[in-house]
Structures are given as structure tokens and as C-alpha cells.
Amino acid sequence: MTALRWAGMLHGLDHSVELSQHYGGTICDLLVALRAEKSAEAVLQFHKRHPSKHSFLVLNGQDIYGEGLRSATVVDAMRAADRLITFQPLAAEHIPAEFQPKLRTIYQSAERTSCQPRPDPDSFLVSVVGHLRADKDPLRTAFAARRLPKASRIRVMQAGDCEAADLLEQARAEAMANPR
Template structure:
């Protein structure tokens, strides 16, 4: 095998984007380059280079379908590994099956980002599937904070339908007057309609603040302050923010979907039925008032943290890459 492998990494998210696909691509490039891999990041519109890479690593079966087909046509003998996203598996697999399955068929291997993914794919793809858990760095040491007026619940992610983004805000409407719960939402709006919905919610709901798109350091700063995080998604391919929270020891209240169970485990105590404002409301009040339950959630996320170490993610990636480059 060559000492220096060339990897073409395709992501549908443009440079400078804070979308999950771009974050994953940038993190993987940073994990692989110190090992001697030459990683070049491409968007789907890029024309294949005039030099064959040793491997193509593509994120998103539907959005990158045309690119996957083009790279395979130009370099049919080059191994191609496809990373499946939540919208691939839980939306486009059903709304755009021809493109999604064609991408999966062209791939030599599939990567999923959580442990329950196989149950949601056709059985024929099981032998191709490998799991890589996205990693996170520990938070820097936090200065002792004075007792705060509010009990902050953090929601981090772009505002869009798949995330059920305003569910936590709805859940804290009309709480008892003695509750100190407040929802802090970080993330850009997927559309002007979502932005307007968030602004309207702030106007009517004094317990909700939407701070818009924020740099990663700012999100991590809020993670160090918050009492808990809500992951309210209707569909999820293995959110990196779950890894971040686990490594930070930040308790999570999560919708009971495969993408969350595949990271937090089937026995995690902090699930609520997806889309249920009433159930989420009860969980958040319990976060505020039940110290024993809050500590139990913190212990459970902390126990999951070793799965999300950068060295574990790097090793999993390298094992898959070298298996197919060496084949």
C-alpha cells in the first residue's frame, strides 16, 4: 500500500457552512491528515480530478448522488465509501428511493453514524454497513459559576422540520410561576418561515430565546452553562451534538427515535415520545426539580462518552479505509 493515500471527500455543504455534513467532512479531514492521508474536500458540483484518488468518501446518498455516479464513471476501480445521513435513511429512502439506492449500490461500503441504523435499511445492505461514532473534544475547564436565576435548557441545531426545532420552546409555555426553566436555542433557520416562527415564539414566550447561528466555541460555552440539552428530532442520522453533550457530561432529554437510541443506548432514561410537548414538559420540570434523576442522566451520558473519543473515531475510519484500499 502507498505510504500516502489520496482521499477525495465529497460533502453537499459548501465551505464555511456550519451544517453537520460540512462539520463531519472537516473533522474527518483533520483526523486523517496527521496520519499521512492527503484529503481534499469537494462539493458535489466539482468535476472529478484528472488524477485518480485512492478512495472516494462521499457524504449523503441523495444530495451527492450525481457526484457519486460521476466519480464512479471516471474511476470505476476506485473504492467508494458512502456515509448515510439521517435524511437519507428516514426521508429520501422513501421519497427518492431510486437515487438513494443507486448511490448505495455503487458504494463499496456504507458508513452509518449510530448503532441502530441497520434496522431501518433493506436487509441486502447489512453486509456493507459499518458504524463510526462521531467524536467530540472535552470542554475546557469551567470557572465556578454563581447560582443563576434561570435553569437553562439548551437546544443546538439548525431550525428545520426534521429537528422539530420549536418543541422545547412549546414545552415551556405556561409553566408554574415558580419554575426557573428557560430554553436557549442556537442555530440558523433553514428558511425565513422558521426564522419568523422563532421570532414569534420569543414574542409570546418569555422562557424562550433564539440566538441564531453561533460559532462552535460559543455553542460549547453554552453547553458548559446549561442544566441539560434537548434533542427533539423527528429523524436523526447520529447527531454530533449528542456526542458533544455526552463528552461534556451534559444530561440529554431526547426524542425516542432510532438515531438517538443508537447513540445513547436502549436503556437511557431520558427519552420522551417524539412530538409530545406534554411529555417533554414533564421531563424538563423533572430536570429542574428531581436532582436524583438529573444525576442519573448525567451518569448515563458520561458512561457513553468513551465511545465518542477522537481516537476511537479515527481508528474506526482508518480500519474501513485501509480494508478497502488494500482489497
């Protein structure tokens, strides 16, 4: 989704954009590589073939809080990239000092919809936004909501996709069993 969103914005600014899962040697003015663990090799290849061209390496949560920063290939790609990008400022606390000068945070946001639902005066809606993945402990908010007093007005809404069938089934079962 991030790649498609960014491609749309860059197209809107009259830039030519090519989306690819792998770097095949194309000469371009800028390489934007999403997800460091998956695209570190692309950054290294691009830098080797076109040392005068620029590259941005986008570090997502899995890169920062998972194994990404412990990978020698990822660290080499971070050195090769001209700019490192994160999506939230606290990620900077986990990035080694040598990379801080090239680190920037881009705050992503959603576009406002034309349909604005009326808030339910009898509830307080808590939104959990993110894809359901086991490494994110996606049902933690729902489990915590079970411990709220019956008089609490909190309702939990999860927004995001789920590719793991077992996790999707767990989420559906939780939605049916949990009144929040």
C-alpha cells in the first residue's frame, strides 16, 4: 500500500514512477526502497551501479523493532543510502548514531472521507490501525478491553488487513465473543 500511495503522489507531481519487487539495473534519478530487510540488496546494487544517483531506504516497524538492524546487509544498505526514512519519530531511538544525520521521519496520514459518520454518544471508540500480524500482538487491545468495567463506554475497532487465516479466525472469534 505504501508503494502505491507514494507512486500516486509522485505521479501527481509529474514524476515518472516504476514499481518493482526487485531492482533490475534500471537507471533512475532516485531509488526509493521500502522495507529494508527485503530491499537492502537493491540499494546496494543500485549504489554499486550508479554511485552518483540517490537512494532512499524506508525502514518500517519490522526493520526497526525486528531483526533488520542486526542484519549486516541492512546496515550496509543504510550506509549506502543517501537518506533513511521512518514513519514515526520514536524509531530514531533505535537507529545507531552514525545514521542519525541521514534519518528523517515522514508522517503518513489518511485522506479524510466525504462521509463523516455521527459519533455514537453512548460509546468511546478506540481505533487500532495496522495489519493483523503475529509479531504485532494484534489482539492485545481487545484482550485488555475485556478487563474494563461493564460501565465503560469504550469500543474497539481494528482497521487493517490480515493474510494469516488462523489469525483472521482468532480476530473474528474475538469480535464475536467480546462485546467491545
